[in-house]
Amino acid sequence: MRNVMKTYGRKPVAFTHGEGAWIFDTSGKRYLDALCGIAVTGLGHNHPRVTKAIQDQASTLIHCSNLYQIPEQEALAVKLCQLSKMETVFFSNSGAEANEAAIKLARLYGHQKGLSEPVIIVTEQSFHGRTMATLSATGNRKVQAGFEPLLSGFARVPFGDVEAVRQVALNNKNVIAIFVEPIQGEGGVQIPSPQYLNELRQIADKEDWLMMVDEVQTGMGRTGAWFAHQHNEILPDVMTLAKGLGNGIPIGACLARGKAAETLTPGTHGSTFGGNPLVSRAAMATIEAIELDALLDRATFIGDTITQGLTKRFDGVTSVIDIRHKGLMIGIELDRACAPIVDLGLEAGLLINVTADKVVRLLPPLILDEKQIEFLVSTLSSVITQFLSESK
Numbered sequence: 001m002r003n004v005m006k007t008y009g010r011k012p013v014a015f016t017h018g019e020g021a022w023i024f025d026t027s028g029k030r031y032l033d034a035l036c037g038i039a040v041t042g043l044g045h046n047h048p049r050v051t052k053a054i055q056d057q058a059s060t061l062i063h064c065s066n067l068y069q070i071p072e073q074e075a076l077a078v079k080l081c082q083l084s085k086m087e088t089v090f091f092s093n094s095g096a097e098a099n100e101a102a103i104k105l106a107r108l109y110g111h112q113k114g115l116s117e118p119v120i121i122v123t124e125q126s127f128h129g130r131t132m133a134t135l136s137a138t139g140n141r142k143v144q145a146g147f148e149p150l151l152s153g154f155a156r157v158p159f160g161d162v163e164a165v166r167q168v169a170l171n172n173k174n175v176i177a178i179f180v181e182p183i184q185g186e187g188g189v190q191i192p193s194p195q196y197l198n199e200l201r202q203i204a205d206k207e208d209w210l211m212m213v214d215e216v217q218t219g220m221g222r223t224g225a226w227f228a229h230q231h232n233e234i235l236p237d238v239m240t241l242a243k244g245l246g247n248g249i250p251i252g253a254c255l256a257r258g259k260a261a262e263t264l265t266p267g268t269h270g271s272t273f274g275g276n277p278l279v280s281r282a283a284m285a286t287i288e289a290i291e292l293d294a295l296l297d298r299a300t301f302i303g304d305t306i307t308q309g310l311t312k313r314f315d316g317v318t319s320v321i322d323i324r325h326k327g328l329m330i331g332i333e334l335d336r337a338c339a340p341i342v343d344l345g346l347e348a349g350l351l352i353n354v355t356a357d358k359v360v361r362l363l364p365p366l367i368l369d370e371k372q373i374e375f376l377v378s379t380l381s382s383v384i385t386q387f388l389s390e391s392k
């Protein structure tokens with residue numbers, strides 16, 4: 001690893017292959033993957049439909065510039081727009097790039113409306129990526145520290161606080177958009193009140209702002225709907241996707257509708273790789289598999305079952321502060337910092353994650369079977385119990 005920049009704290013394990021919810025390391029040990037490469041492999045590993053689409057396309061045409069027509073990309077855009085009721089799509093290679101597109105779109109839209117310094121409202125504890133614009137939008141000083149000067153043009157409010165948004169509306173006439181995650185993932189699986197997005201939609205309508213949702217982590221079925229905002233029956237003006245969109249093939253997307261749909265025009269934005277034939281086919285196959293196997297309902301069922309199981313196990317355990325979830329975004333908040341739980345999980349054959357210091361985060365695949373659900377609940381319960389007793 002000497003020649004790889006040390007941007008990650010890596011665990012001393014490497015994986016050779018995966019099969020469904022299982023992933024295997026170089027010694028042959030098997031782990032239940034309840035992290036999915038951080039919300040990426042929602043269909044599990046080595047999904048036959050996705051693998052076949054990649055193989056087919058790789059043997060035909062992997063890449064073609066966006067200077068030409070790309071039918072596979074067009075087909076994917078049509079499908080995503082059908083699922084989301086959005087109207088146009090820009091394809092990127094990652095979540096941060098999808099968000100860059102959204103931020104640029106909002107700024108350009110602001111300039112077109114005569115604002116020379118347009119402002120986007122963002123929230124505390126948010127995470128939008130690590131490029132300069134997206135880390136400036138991110139509400140976490142750890143992500144920003146050392147990279148100043150940050151981009152200007154963001155106003156920050158507490159997540160879930162609608163009144164704070166109203167105050168900004170009163171005091172700042174340069175606001176052009178509000179940009180939020182429907183559920184904060186990196187921020188600790190923070191689920192706002194059911195009315196939150198509806199209220200933001202109302203304010204955005206009243207003030208003529210764009211409502212932009214970052215569904216990079218919450219999208220593609222993870223919360224039991226194609227996109228988490230659909231639980232609210234509202235439509236955003238802009239939505240970003242990545243992670244689960246290609247089940248591991250790098251692809252992101254910025255979708256827009258209505259007044260935002262035609263803002264980006266030739267020459268205003270672009271990407272060499274974005275939406276090439278290979279990634280577009282992989283994403284289309286991912287969507288088809290979610291549809292064919294009715295995985296949205298399955299995500300809801302699995303999430304409810306896991307959460308009920310954990311809630312039962314930790315009934316009366318005061319060190320477990322909260323167990324919350326929407327579909328398969330699950331957070332178990334403890335009363336103490338709990339990073340070592342990840343290592344205990346590894347030992348026990350379980351891939352999990354800790355975020356926001358005290359929150360054990362599960363992002364399991366949408367294809368877990370009953371036995372795997374049981375394994376996950378019982379192994380995780382033991383690991384948390386062990387951690388709590390050793391860290392007293």
Ligand SMILES: Cc1ncc(COP(=O)(O)O)c(C=O)c1O
Nearest residue numbers: 094095096127128129185216217
């Ligand atoms: C909500 C959200 N937005 C954006 C990103 C950044 O995505 P990427 O790492 O693909 O750039 C992430 C990654 O964790 C995320 O959770």
